[in-house]
Amino acid sequence: MTDNQQTPPPADLMDEFARKMAKLIAELKTNNQAELQALRSEIRKLRAQLVDVETAFRLNIARTWDELTTVLLAHEAKSPPEGGSPQRLTFGTRRIRNDLYFGFWAKGAF
Numbered sequence: 001m002t003d004n005q006q007t008p009p010p011a012d013l014m015d016e017f018a019r020k021m022a023k024l025i026a027e028l029k030t031n032n033q034a035e036l037q038a039l040r041s042e043i044r045k046l047r048a049q050l051v052d053v054e055t056a057f058r059l060n061i062a063r064t065w066d067e068l069t070t071v072l073l074a075h076e077a078k079s080p081p082e083g084g085s086p087q088r089l090t091f092g093t094r095r096i097r098n099d100l101y102f103g104f105w106a107k108g109a110f
Helices: 010-030 033-078 091-106
Strands: none
């Protein structure tokens, strides 16, 4: 997919994918080889678009995760806890970050 093409919203892609799969199943029953080949090609293209959307979503989550860690480190560098190192997250901050991570993980983001 090129940069100047717009990707439809994921829900629209999934709906279209489901419609094409239903049509493919119906065509399998009629055994129309030309139509089957065309549908398979369309389904491959839709599947590639869905993978692109999923990859972009995961990259956004990863980028957000890196930004969160950077912000937490910067916050602790400004006011490190007594005896703490400004280069490492303290237990409390690590716990906040881990709670957020497992919240994302539970929703299937990772």
